[in-house]
Amino acid sequence: MLISNAYAQTAGAADPTSGIVGLLPLVLMFVVMWFLMIRPQQKKAKEHRALLEALSKGDEIVTSGGIAGKVTQTGETYVKVEIADGVEVQVHKPAISSVLPKGTLKSV
Structure with a gap:
């Protein structure tokens, strides 16, 4: 009376694309995170490495x-x-953040 009857579900044919469709939002989130966060950070790190390698006397x-x-x-x-x-x-x-244009510091 208080408990409803539980019926078994019929075994239907499994949909082969349901697994791929289920993973699609996860893959889409990873792609968005790659282009919005990881890629710009790697690009900035590469530019900073190039800045440090090009550092020379007088800069x-x-x-x-x-x-x-x-x-x-x-x-x-x-x-x-x-x-x-x-x-x-x-x-x-690595503590050097930027290189200034020549002649910026006149007092040194």
Whole structure:
């Protein structure tokens, strides 16, 4: 009376495309994430690597901490940056965020 009857479902023919259609939204979400997040991040990382490889003596740079100066010596992983007259600091290359146009820093 209080419990309804449970009937067995008939076994029908399985649809072969139901598995592919079920995965379609998941694949579509991955493609959208690739083009909106992963691809631009990889492109920016590639540009940053190229910027660091092209770094040379005399370039004016800004670090990720906001320190601006002129490169006086480059090494494999570190560069020496002159931030004031006679004041040089050693900076890890990945900490360099951008290269400024020549002549931007006139006081150094």
